[in-house]
Each structure stands twice: as structure tokens, then as C-alpha cells.
Amino acid sequence: MKGRSELRRDGLRPGRRMAGVASLCVWLAACGSSPLPTAPTSTHPPSLVIAPVPQGLAPYDRAQWHHWIDADGDCQDTRAEVLIAQSELAPLFSDSRRCVVSTGRWTDPYSGQTFTNAADLDVDHLVPLANAYRSGGWRWSLAERERYANDLSYSLHLLAVSSSTNRSKADDGPDVWRPPNAAFWCQYAVAWIRVKQTWSLSVTAAEWQALQTMTATCGS
Numbered sequence: 001m002k003g004r005s006e007l008r009r010d011g012l013r014p015g016r017r018m019a020g021v022a023s024l025c026v027w028l029a030a031c032g033s034s035p036l037p038t039a040p041t042s043t044h045p046p047s048l049v050i051a052p053v054p055q056g057l058a059p060y061d062r063a064q065w066h067h068w069i070d071a072d073g074d075c076q077d078t079r080a081e082v083l084i085a086q087s088e089l090a091p092l093f094s095d096s097r098r099c100v101v102s103t104g105r106w107t108d109p110y111s112g113q114t115f116t117n118a119a120d121l122d123v124d125h126l127v128p129l130a131n132a133y134r135s136g137g138w139r140w141s142l143a144e145r146e147r148y149a150n151d152l153s154y155s156l157h158l159l160a161v162s163s164s165t166n167r168s169k170a171d172d173g174p175d176v177w178r179p180p181n182a183a184f185w186c187q188y189a190v191a192w193i194r195v196k197q198t199w200s201l202s203v204t205a206a207e208w209q210a211l212q213t214m215t216a217t218c219g220s
Helices: 078-086 129-134 142-149 163-169 182-198 205-218
Strands: 021-023 047-049 101-107 114-117 121-125 158-162
Touching: 047 182, 078 101, 078 121, 078 158, 121 163, 129 142, 158 163, 182 205
Parallel strands: none
Antiparallel strands: 021 047, 101 114, 121 158
């Protein structure tokens, strides 16, 4: 897929460190099989800052998180790139330029259901934009927010999932919403941790407790 190597978060300023650091080491090999790539294991456990959502934040504004851009100018925007990468069959397109994905085969990791019509799918930010905003993204420039909203450098940052399941999730964290497919809890929690660590985002105490519960499903 074109443009994948160009979509990096080079130059992202880390958020300032807040009190309360927690560490978690998990091994994705214990999560079981999945049609999606897993995050690489590491001998260094990721660190997360535990902190409440700051008081007095301006309301989240989705318009400030420009998403589904065509970063490499090939007419396939971020949504199309994700659908192409995660389809289990070579996808078909609704136009001769191959810009808009029409059909393929996708297994929604949240529900475990399989879909063939791209119109039935949303491309979900595993850590929702509003959650990212509340946990540190409020400090970011518009350019940094755009990079986050379209990041293709990590395969679980954006997921092709059932529209209905995605909308039931909304912008909730794992303390409120978890995938109905419990077999995906390990990967979901590990991916949530990785995204938060990579982008220097904090977690709330309730969020951290939920992540511990979910990673307990990973095995030894």
C-alpha cells in the first residue's frame, strides 16, 4: 500500500509528565490468534501516566481533528487505506481510479462478525479522538491532531469495524465500553496502552483498572 512509510509521527512533542506512573508488561503471544497483526513484544514494559481529566477543558471539537486525508496523493484516503490493508480478500472499488473501496471481506475484531460491504463498516480510532483530546491531545497543534487522526504506522491504531458496534462504543474508554468479542480483549487493551504511550497520553484510574482486567485475559 502506497504512502504507509510516509505517515509517521515525526516531531510530535511529548506531553508534560504528570504525577502517578504505572507500568504494565504483556506478551501478545498469549492473546491467541487474530486476523489482524499484533503489536511487537518488548522487553521494556510501556509506562503510562495515571491522571484525571483536567478541569475546565474546552469542549471537544471533531472539526479540529482533520481525518481521512489522502496523504500520499494516490486518491485513496486514510479510510480507504485501512479498508484495503485489513480486507482478507483483494477489495473491489466503486470507481475506475480505485479510490473508493466497495467490497471485500473484513472480520470486525470488536464483534467477531464478517462483512463484505464496505458501507457497513466504520474505520474506528481505537483510542477515540475525543478520548485522546481529554487525555493530552488538548495541548496539540492542529497538525499534530491531524497526524494522530490519520496515523497508519501502527496496525491497530485504526480498525475496520461494524458501524453499529463502533457507534455503541462512541468515545468511551475501556472503563465504560469493551468489545463484545471477549477474545479480543487482550489485544484491545495492549493496543490501547501502546497508543497512549506512543502519543504521551494519560489514563484515568478507572481506565487503568479496566486495562488490568482486560490484560488478565492474555494468559501467562
